[in-house]
Amino acid sequence: MTDNMKREPMVEMFIFETFQLLDELEQSLINSEKESGFESSINEIFRIMHTIKGSSAMMLFENICGLAHSIEDLFFYLRESKPKNYDSSEITDIVLCGVDFIKNETSKLENGMELDGDSSELIYRIREYLQSLKRLNGEEVAQEDAKEPDSGEQNPSKKYAISLCDxxxxxxxxxxxxxxxxxxxxxxxxxxxxxxxxxxxxxxxxxxxxxxxxxxxxxxxxxxxxxxxxxxxxxxxxxxxxxxxxxxxxxxxxxxxxxxxxxxxxxxxxxxxxxxxxxxxxxxxxxxxxxxxxxxxxxxxxxxxxxxxxxxxNEEKHGSVPSNANSLGKQSVISVNISKLDKLMDIVGELVIAEAMVTQSPDLAGLQLDNFQKSARHLNKITNELQDIVMSIRMVPLSTTFQKMNRIVRDMGKKLNKSVELEIIGEETEVDKNIIERISDPLIHLIRNSIDHGIEEASERERKGKPPVGKLVLEAKNAGGDVWIIVKDDGRGLDKEKILKKARENNLIHKPESELTDKEIYSFIFMPGFSTSDKVTEYSGRGVGMDIVTKNISMVGGSINVESVPDKGTTFSIKFPLTLAIINGMAVKTGRSSFTIPTISIKKSFRVKDEAIIEDNNGNEMIMVRGEAYPILRLHKFYNLDTDITDLNEGIIVMVENDSKVICLFADQLLGEQQVVVKALPRYIKKVRGIGGCTLLGDGSISLILDIATLINIKEV
Amino acid sequence: MKRVLVTDDANFMRTSLRMMLERHGFEVVGEAENGMVAFEKYKEMKPDIVTMDITMPVCDGINAVKLIKKFDPDAKIVMISSMGQECFVKDAILAGAKGFIVKPFKEDYVIQTLEKL
Amino acid sequence: MTKELENVMEVEEDTQKGKYLTFIIGKEVYGIEIKYVTEIIGIQQITEVPELPDYIKGIINLRGKIIPVMDVRLRFKKEQREYNDRTCIIVVEINDISVGLIVDSVAEVVDISENDIVPPPNSSTGFSNKYINGIGKIGEDVKLLIDCNMLLNDEECENLAMIS
Structure with missing residues (x-):
């Protein structure tokens, strides 16, 4: 049976579908709990567990199958017997435990690990709970039975379906x-x-x-x-x-x-x-x-x-060619392995470059080629369209990620005894698949922080004249070429004094405190090791976190900002580029090497004229631009490259920014801006600091893409 | 070549069945994720055989059998059931389903069942 | 059809057995198992990558695929030499990792039967090239057979990367 089935694609599909179903299930559960009853979603929950049971049995995952079965039983009872006495939040807890177990096992599967989880204890707990539920509702059930015979599958009608003939x-x-x-x-x-x-x-x-x-x-x-x-x-x-x-x-x-x-x-x-x-x-x-x-x-x-x-x-047919793939009734949506999309993207990237190599070939210089130019323009139009389509394929709506946050809010609120309402806006906004993968953890962290530190307890809120239920808004929107994700709470706001004190202790303040803007003060919370929380809770305040959030976000080319008003609330705004795989980059040259700087981080580039250059004792150079001093990072020095241009006046300065920190890169010359396809460095080469990948330039040569966030951090330390 | 419409709310199950059937020379002409879609697709493509899951959203397997049978009394429908669903299978047979397969199913039996219809 | 393909593959595997691509560095002739070799190209523009050990010269663009190149001369701790039109890059693939090996020149493909291969002399005799795992004899000629895995995956590579 399953053994001679082609395993790989089936495993993929099992993982994909199980995760999807579990997310749905989680939503249903949480919604039901809010309504403090399962009437509306009982059928859906039952059906999802039933499906997972079936699929996992096919894959011979007995632990998952058994657990799904016991949850199915529980909901079967709820559906058929409609007991009056039960605590929906208790059921939610139990089932969420089950969901977590299955999720965990499925993740193991995804990571190619052994499915070694033991669900027997959970199954036992669910069975016990079902029993106690039955006992608790025993009388009422019996009465209802008397009135109306139960027509469930465990107790089918007693009358003969087929009668014997005398x-x-x-x-x-x-x-x-x-x-x-x-x-x-x-x-x-x-x-x-x-x-x-x-x-x-x-x-x-x-x-x-x-x-x-x-x-x-x-x-x-x-x-x-x-x-x-x-x-x-x-x-x-x-x-x-x-x-x-x-x-x-x-x-x-x-x-x-x-x-x-x-x-x-x-x-x-x-x-x-x-x-x-x-x-x-x-x-x-x-x-x-x-x-x-x-x-x-x-x-x-x-x-x-x-x-x-x-x-x-059967055996004869076994060897024959499978039936026509173009058969009728194909689904309109298919799932595709992401690696295939990556490959497609790579190839389209190559195509764009190859096109440039052909149409801008030096062999053509000075020739009058009207027809060629016409065809080249046509080709260019097609490749551009192709590129757009490939990019759009990789775009995924944020809804799944956003919906997941419901669970976080529920769990946190319950644990901390705070009542919080989550409003989700713009969940249909689409972003690159890679961003989806990276955004989840930072969002969870921000939301936990908001509930833990931001939103006050009901009594305190009432004293402040706020509604007792805290409000958390999670919003996504498109603006220009960027995607914004905003996490906003109506809690007590950030404590400026506390942050300043902590910043002083950690020596983070580099200018007179009176000159610090509110924004600058609040931004200290993104610094490594920064936490203002007095007590460490399970959810936040361990002093790590915000810097991890920053790091995760900058890894996908995003940046984060915070605004806060005392007793009104805090707003975190995260900005992402729409896509990651193709970026606009400025190519610069240093010696024989070419580097590409993502345009998104460039503030400006200029030649040094009369700006003052300051050098400290350790040979660190700073440049004064409009009264501000910025550190200079000479690429040739940093990477130990040979170049004739070492005089700052002869080369070019590129001012780059990340997380409102600015440094100036020094290179020989600008080569020009273009769209580039981001490629990873070969695996054989281990990580090189400050380099995020590489790309091919129009002439077929390779340019190294600079990872600005890392460079800035290195320079700061 | 027998033309089959596969009905199941789980993509995983549909694909398992599709792969199994296609290996044995069946032509899977369509997939439906619930009973209503199955009914619509049945009308549209008149498959030789329909496989029908029981527990599905919107319109479950039993109702789908009734709908399809009303439209085409000669329709050949095989139920895909789990252990513990005896009662539903019985109802499906009374409604006109020709047979059934029990999950987790054995490839042999699936093929035998469908070949014989 | 798949069966046929498999047969062809097997034959190919068979015909590859005992075949070595030989190349020259300085005065020595080295051999590398042909099954690792995917192609041989002339020297081309190499993009330097900072902070790598000296024998990794950088990366090249092989028809859109970016692969690192290793100067085998430097790997064997021999003197650097200017590249010329005889200089070749042998592209090898081991465990899905492609690497280009820069050598002075490529010689030929030879058959060396197992019987003609002897283990390298041990280091006590002053022979210190740890990337050689055998010595093949063809008549009077001697070819030093390279352990491709060792060449690519020697720990030293990582250590160096860390030091720099």
């Missing part, structure tokens, strides 16, 4: 007895038998069957597995027709049909069957009584043959 009442000509055996482990043998009887009923009167409960869609599967399913019926059909009809039963392993003599009353059939059961083991001679007995062997043979034939056909 033998004497049957007007049909012949009576037969059939014994059917099904394939091993085909499961639900009772329902298979039910299906047979259901089909037979159209042409026959059912006189008797064993086990009898099959008629209700129940009955012991074990008996059918061991003894086969016996059915006695009356019909006008001939023996061959009967056999033909019965042999259509699915997953049939063997079929015996006997013709019964006319005078068999229902009673005698029973006796007869009983006799036969006993005699069958030792003695087959009794079968002589039956006309059809001589054919038995052959018939069995026939059916086995046909099964075999099926199998042969």
């Amino acid at each position: 033998e004497t009442a049957s007007s049909k000509s012949y009576k037969y007895e059939a014994v059917l055996k099904f394939e091993e482990d085909c499961e639900m043998e009772n329902i298979r038998a039910f299906s047979v009887v259901h089909d037979l009923k159209e042409v026959a009167d059912i006189l008797y069957c064993h086990p009898k409960e099959v008629l209700e869609g129940e009955g012991d599967c074990e008996i059918i597995r061991k003894e086969g399913f016996k059915v006695v019926f009356a019909t006008d059909l001939g023996l061959n027709e009967v056999k033909d009809r019965l042999s259509h039963a699915l997953l049939l392993k063997s079929l015996d049909v006997y013709v019964l003599s006319d005078d068999f009353s229902t009673e005698s059939v029973k006796d007869y069957l009983k006799d036969k059961d006993e005699s069958e083991k030792g003695n087959a001679s009794e079968q002589d009584q039956k006309e059809a007995s001589s054919n038995d062997g052959a018939d069995n043979q026939k059916i086995n043959d046909s099964n075999k034939k099926n199998k042969n056909e």
Whole structure:
């Protein structure tokens, strides 16, 4: 079964879908809890667990399957029995634990690790809870049962779904007895038998069957597995027709049909069957009584043959080419492995460069090529469009990431006993896939901080004349070529004095305090090791965090800002470029090397004229621009490159900014600005400080992309 | 070549089945993520066989069987069920489903079942 | 069809066995197993990357793929030599990592049967090139066989990177 299935793509899909379902589930749970009841989402939660159960069983992940099953059971009970006494937040807690377990296991799968989690304790807890829930609601359930019989799957209706016909009442000509055996482990043998009887009923009167409960869609599967399913019926059909009809039963392993003599009353059939059961083991001679007995062997043979034939056909087809991929009814949305997109992006990048190499080839210089130019323009238009499309494929809406924050807010609020409402705006905003991956952790951190430190307890809020429920806004929007993500709370705001004190202690203040703007003061919280919290909580205030947020954000080319008003709240604004894989860059030259500086970080570039250059004792140079001193980083010195241009007056200064910190890079000359495709350095080369990747220039040469954030930090230290 | 419409709310299950069936020379002409979509697609492409999950949003498998059977009494529908869903399978058979497969399913049995319809 | 492909691959693998690409550095002839070699190109524009050990000369653009290049001369702690039109880059691939090896010149492809390969003399005799894992003999000629894995993945590389 699953073993000969192609595993890899299935694993990918399992991971993808399970995560998706769990996110949905989390949302449903949290929404239900807010409404303090599960009525609206019970079905959805049940269905999601059911699906996860099915998929994980297919993948043989028994731990996940078992856990999903127990949650499914819990919600089945909630759905079918509608108990009155239960605490929805308790259920939410339990189920969220389960969700976390499955998430955790699925992440292990994603990272190629062993699925070694043990869900048995959780399953036990859920079962226990279900039991206690049943006990708690025992009486009410019993009463409701009396009024209205439960129609759930565990307690199906008691009335016969197929009724037996009194033998004497049957007007049909012949009576037969059939014994059917099904394939091993085909499961639900009772329902298979039910299906047979259901089909037979159209042409026959059912006189008797064993086990009898099959008629209700129940009955012991074990008996059918061991003894086969016996059915006695009356019909006008001939023996061959009967056999033909019965042999259509699915997953049939063997079929015996006997013709019964006319005078068999229902009673005698029973006796007869009983006799036969006993005699069958030792003695087959009794079968002589039956006309059809001589054919038995052959018939069995026939059916086995046909099964075999099926199998042969299967094998033949196995090797054949899979059916036409362009078949009808394909989905309109497909999931694609991200590495394929990366590759596509690379190739389109190459194409753009190759195009430039052709159309700007030095061989063409001075030639009058009207047709060529026309075609080149056309080509350029197409490559640009292609590039746009590829970029748009990589764009993913922020909604999943944003929705995840509901859970964080819920958990935090509950733990800290604060009531917080989260408003989400603009979740449909799309950003590059890479950004999505990096943004989640910083957002979680900011939100935790807001709830932990920003939003006050209800009593304090009321004293301040604010509504008791704290408000947190998570907003995304497009502005120009950038995406803004804003986290805003209406809490107590940042404590300026505390931040200043801490900044003083850590020697972070480099100018007179009276000159510091509020913004500059607040920005100290992004410095490494900075935390104003007096007590360390589980969620925030460990002195690490904000700098990690900054780091994560700058890794994807973003920047963060903070604004705060005492007792009104704090707003964090994060700015990202729309995409990362293709950036606008300024190429500069130093010696024989070419570097590319992301245009986004460039403030300006200029030649040194009469700006004052200051040098400190350690040889660190500073340049004075409009009364401000900025450190100079000479690329040739920093990277130890040979160049003739070492005089600051001869080269070029590029002023770059990151996180409102500014330094001046010194290079030989500017080569020009262009769109470049960001490529990683070969894996064989270990990390080089200050270099974020490389790119190909129009002439096919390689330029190293500078990682401005790192360079600034190195210079600061 | 038998043309099959696969119905399941889980993409994973649909793909498992699709791969299984295509390996054995079935043509999967469509996928549906719930009973309503299955019904619409059935009308549109008249597949030879429909595989039908039971628990699905919007319109579950049992209702879908009823809808399809009403539209085409000769429709061949195979239910995809889990252990513990006996009652629903029974209802599906009463509604006209031809057979059923129990999850987690064995490739052999899936193919045998569908070949035989 | 896949079967056929596999057969072809096997044959190819078979025909590659015992085949070595030989190249010259200084006076010595070295051999490298042909199965590692993906292509041989002439010397081309190398982009220097700062802070790398001296024997990693930088990176090159191989039809859009960016690969690092190693000067085997420097790797063997021999003197640097000007590159000329005989200088070649042998592109090898091991464990999905492509690296270009800069050598003085490429000689030929030769068959060396296992019987003709002897282990290198141990270091006590003054032989110190740890990247050689065998010596192949063809008639009177001697080829020093290179351990490609060692050449690329020797720890020293990382250490150097860290020091600088």
